Amino acid sequence: xxxxxxxxxxxxxxxxxxxxxxxxxxxxxxxxxxxxxxxxxxxxxxxxxxxxxxxxxxxxxxxxxxxxxxxxxxxxxxxxxxxxxxxxxxxxxxxxxxxxxxxxxxxxxxxxxxxxxxxxxxxxxxxxxxxxxxx
Numbered sequence: 221x222x223x224x225x226x227x228x229x230x231x232x233x234x235x236x237x238x239x240x241x242x243x244x245x246x247x248x249x250x251x252x253x254x255x256x257x258x259x260x261x262x263x264x265x266x267x268x269x270x271x272x273x274x275x276x277x278x279x280x281x282x283x284x285x286x287x288x289x290x291x292x293x294x295x296x297x298x299x300x301x302x303x304x305x306x307x308x309x310x311x312x313x314x315x316x317x318x319x320x321x322x323x324x325x326x327x328x329x330x331x332x333x334x335x336x337x338x339x340x341x342x343x344x345x346x347x348x349x350x351x352x353x354x355x
Contacts, residue, residue: 230340240330288313
């Protein structure tokens with residue numbers, strides 16, 4: 221449920237509303253397939269783009285691991301020196317993954333209208349307050 225609530229809305233918005241071109245341009249230039257040349261010639265998915273996404277995934281995984289392991293230390297608010305439990309660490313880890321997913325969606329947008337960015341912002345930054353209310 222958390223994954224649907226915190227990363228689902230930005231994905232749906234991106235899939236439906238983010239357009240690089242107006243719909244009429246595709247119908248007007250239907251005879252001229254110049255808009256489809258990038259797909260036919262495979263100019264957008266190259267070896268460089270592939271390794272960029274692999275490196276980006278490795279860096280995000282490293283960020284998540286570093287943030288997750290940093291939560292396993294001593295809790296400064298706990299005066300008796302007890303470690304935090306795995307539920308708190310797991311929620312923090314999931315929140316970091318959710319933030320990385322929303323950041324990637326924000327960087328993939330073609331047009332910025334304001335409404336899509338608000339959805340991503342609310343989705344990314346409402347996780348921790350809602351988890352605090354549930355706990």
